[in-house]
Amino acid sequence: MTPNENSPVGPDQELSSECSAQAASAAPLEPVQTTTSRRDFLKGGGMLSLSSLVGAGALMAQTDDAQAAIEWAEHFQGNYRLMTPQEKAEARARLERRYSAEYGKKVTVDGTEAKDGVLMGYALNIRKCIGCRRCVKACVAENNQSRGPNPGERIEWIQVLRMERGEFSKEKMDHGYPEGLGIQVGGNAYTPAGQVLEGQYHYEPKAVPEKDATYMPIACMQCEKPPCVKVCPVRTTYREADGPVVIDYNWCIGCRMCMGACPYWARRINLTSPILPKEEMNPVTHYLGNRPRMRGVVEKCHWCLQRTRQGRYPACVEVCPVGARKFGNLLDPESEVSLILARKNVFRLKADLNTFPKFFYFYD
Numbered sequence: 001m002t003p004n005e006n007s008p009v010g011p012d013q014e015l016s017s018e019c020s021a022q023a024a025s026a027a028p029l030e031p032v033q034t035t036t037s038r039r040d041f042l043k044g045g046g047m048l049s050l051s052s053l054v055g056a057g058a059l060m061a062q063t064d065d066a067q068a069a070i071e072w073a074e075h076f077q078g079n080y081r082l083m084t085p086q087e088k089a090e091a092r093a094r095l096e097r098r099y100s101a102e103y104g105k106k107v108t109v110d111g112t113e114a115k116d117g118v119l120m121g122y123a124l125n126i127r128k129c130i131g132c133r134r135c136v137k138a139c140v141a142e143n144n145q146s147r148g149p150n151p152g153e154r155i156e157w158i159q160v161l162r163m164e165r166g167e168f169s170k171e172k173m174d175h176g177y178p179e180g181l182g183i184q185v186g187g188n189a190y191t192p193a194g195q196v197l198e199g200q201y202h203y204e205p206k207a208v209p210e211k212d213a214t215y216m217p218i219a220c221m222q223c224e225k226p227p228c229v230k231v232c233p234v235r236t237t238y239r240e241a242d243g244p245v246v247i248d249y250n251w252c253i254g255c256r257m258c259m260g261a262c263p264y265w266a267r268r269i270n271l272t273s274p275i276l277p278k279e280e281m282n283p284v285t286h287y288l289g290n291r292p293r294m295r296g297v298v299e300k301c302h303w304c305l306q307r308t309r310q311g312r313y314p315a316c317v318e319v320c321p322v323g324a325r326k327f328g329n330l331l332d333p334e335s336e337v338s339l340i341l342a343r344k345n346v347f348r349l350k351a352d353l354n355t356f357p358k359f360f361y362f363y364d
Contacts, residue, residue: 074098080248080287081238092287099285099292107283109291112309114242120303121243121330121337122314123346123360124217128324131208131215133160135316135325142304142315143290144282148275155268157301158219158316159201165212166192219316220245220266220301221349221357228258228267237298242309243330243358244302246288254296263350264357267300303327330358 077083077091092109099107136158140147145155168188174180175187209215226245229237236251237258259267273295285291289305304314308327312318317325328335333342337360340346344362351357 071098074250077250079235079251088287095287095291099283102292103278103281103283105278105281105283107281107285110284110286110289110306110309112286112305114240115309117329117331118242119330119358120222120308121328121335121341121358121360122222122303123326123337123340123344123362125324125326125363126214126216126361127363128322129160129215129217130322131160131162131203131205131210131213132321134319134321135217136160138315138319139301141280142282142307143301144274144276144285144292145299146270146272146274146276146293147280148272150272152271153275155270155274155299157266157268157299158217159265161216161218162200162203162210163214163216164192165214216361218264218266218349219359221264221355221359222301222303224356224358225354227261227263227353227355231257231261233257240288244305245300246302246305247298247300248288249291249293249297249299252297254298256298258298263353263355267298269298270295 074091074094078087080088080091083091088111092111095109096107099109136156139145139158140156143157145157146153148154172182172187172191174182176182176189177185222239222244224239226237226239229239229245232238233255234251234253236249236253237245237247239245254269256269259269270293274293276292281292282290284306286306286309289302293299304312307314313327317327326336326340328337330337330341332338340362341360344364346360346362348357348360
């Protein structure tokens with residue numbers, strides 16, 4: 001009688017079946033043909049890369065190399081203005097440790113916030129400016145700007161334009177093109193006439209002021225409606241409550257869209273690693289101000305936040321030998337800037353663009 005599948009199985013039969021299964025498992029297995037799709041392969045590789053990255057992060061966070069741990073944490077920190085007060089303090093402490101080790105001196109990174117009731121403003125007397133460019137040098141020294149000898153290694157936030165005075169004259173009537181007629185293009189077109197916003201900003205005169213020259217310094221206008229802020233794709237540049245437009249260098253991606261949007265030529269980019277000698281580095285810094293920058297980030301004037309938020313003047317104001325530069329609180333009617341706006345002939349550069357600068361030019 002052949003048992004069917006419904007027949008009861010005895011103990012002996014169970015033991016026999018179990019032994020057979022063990023014998024079968026001990027036998028060599030035949031190769032199994034499996035097919036792996038490209039999608040599965042890439043998915044597995046992606047998971048491996050992600051796990052490797054996480055593992056590397058864990059190792060670096062626990063490493064004895066303090067420099068590696070600081071750089072890792074700094075690289076992945078959040079946007080500064082979105083941090084909690086504790087996170088901001090930790091970020092500044094990391095920078096202080098790194099800068100102090102890098103430059104061999106005690107470096108402080110201030111985080112003083114904007115004060116209520118303060119709106120910073122700047123005024124410049126263009127008739128007093130003698131073009132000495134001391135403001136440029138003081139700004140470079142105070143704000144840790146790159147000072148290398150090669151193109152792209154020297155950064156200056158302030159530009160002093162040298163413009164020649166000129167006039168229309170009868171002697172130039174026939175000196176145009178075609179020669180002798182001066183009809184198509186008059187001769188007076190090839191020489192300075194009046195004062196225009198053109199000229200040199202890298203000039204080295206023997207003495208200043210030069211005869212028949214006038215000077216117009218230009219820097220960031222700290223606009224109330226800054227075009228640079230509108231175009232930034234990562235929101236790393238923004239206007240602070242007390243007026244200056246600042247940059248979170250750790251979030252800048254170097255796209256230079258802000259540079260293209262700025263109508264005042266006020267922004268610079270570090271195309272190379274900044275050259276900042278250790279002995280010349282200013283150790284008193286602010287997170288949103290003059291702390292050392294890295295390669296590939298944009299920088300600009302911020303009215304020396306490390307100074308102005310401590311009740312001091314910007315470096316360019318202090319160093320001006322003729323007192324052409326003024327700084328103060330626009331909300332205080334008795335401040336220097338407010339009195340100038342009330343009593344002097346004042347204008348703003350490119351006011352037609354509706355950027356509403358807080359940098360004013362005036363003349364007596």
